[in-house]
Amino acid sequence: NAGVMQNPRHLVRRRGQEARLRCSPMKGHSHVYWYRQLPEEGLKFMVYLQKENIIDESGMPKERFSAEFPKEGPSILRIQQVVRGDSAAYFCASSPPGTLGNQPQHFGDGTRLSIL
Amino acid sequence: AQSVTQPDIHITVSEGASLELRCNYSYGATPYLFWYVQSPGQGLQLLLKYFSGDTLVQGIKGFEAEFKRSQSSFNLRKPSVHWSDAAEYFCAVGAINQAGTALIFGKGTTLSVSS
Numbered sequence: 001n002a003g004v005m006q007n008p009r010h011l012v013r014r015r016g017q018e019a020r021l022r023c024s025p026m027k028g029h030s031h032v033y034w035y036r037q038l039p040e041e042g043l044k045f046m047v048y049l050q051k052e053n054i055i056d057e058s059g060m061p062k063e064r065f066s067a068e069f070p071k072e073g074p075s076i077l078r079i080q081q082v083v084r085g086d087s088a089a090y091f092c093a094s095s096p097p098g099t100l101g102n103q104p105q106h107f108g109d110g111t112r113l114s115i116l
Numbered sequence: 117a118q119s120v121t122q123p124d125i126h127i128t129v130s131e132g133a134s135l136e137l138r139c140n141y142s143y144g145a146t147p148y149l150f151w152y153v154q155s156p157g158q159g160l161q162l163l164l165k166y167f168s169g170d171t172l173v174q175g176i177k178g179f180e181a182e183f184k185r186s187q188s189s190f191n192l193r194k195p196s197v198h199w200s201d202a203a204e205y206f207c208a209v210g211a212i213n214q215a216g217t218a219l220i221f222g223k224g225t226t227l228s229v230s231s
Contacts, residue, residue: 033218033219042120042221042224045211048218091160093219106162109158109159110158112157
């Protein structure tokens with residue numbers, strides 16, 4: 001999926017460590033979305049951000065998870081004190097500005113997080 | 117509550133045969149509907165979308181989908197399947213709020229293509 005860049009592609013952490021997942025949206029896109037995909041499941045919405053603002057975090061777990069999209073640089077999804085249940089594929093998507101849903105979201109290739 | 121159901125977890129189709137993947141949604145207003153395809157280890161690629169207008173939408177790779185409001189369905193079709201179509205397919209509805217749109221996904225249908 002050209003355009004939305006996620007890194008790392010694979011990330012291994014031990015229980016209790018921190019995981020940082022990065023996402024650079026497509027050029028010209030200022031809306032970023034994070035989704036989590038558990039095995040055998042579809043993608044679940046986590047958070048929607050615009051530059052320097054969290055717009056909707058209704059899908060984020062209440063503890064240990066945070067997200068940011070600074071004025072400069074990529075969006076970061078941060079998971080503190082990881083547990084085995086955090087093992088999943090995390091996808092970032094972006095869409096252009098000035099929209100209210102009628103623009104499709106473009107997805108990155110995801111970060112596969114494995115917790116030992 | 118908004119939801120998307122893909123009744124078929126796994127479908128096997130012979131190469132050259134036709135394909136229909138089912139999708140039913142629950143949404144209070146006119147939905148924005150999408151089909152995405154995911155190859156193993158990859159992200160999601162948009163196949164097609166429906167926002168309004170003609171209920172039969174054409175997408176990439178020869179796919180089409182038909183929006184049927186009376187049945188709350190948005191089934192994906194292809195007249196002749198190719199081996200390269202083997203992948204996982206996700207139907208999604210755009211849940212619009214005042215801030216933006218979070219996509220609600222079905223659990224996916226895995227398509228296998230036999231020779």
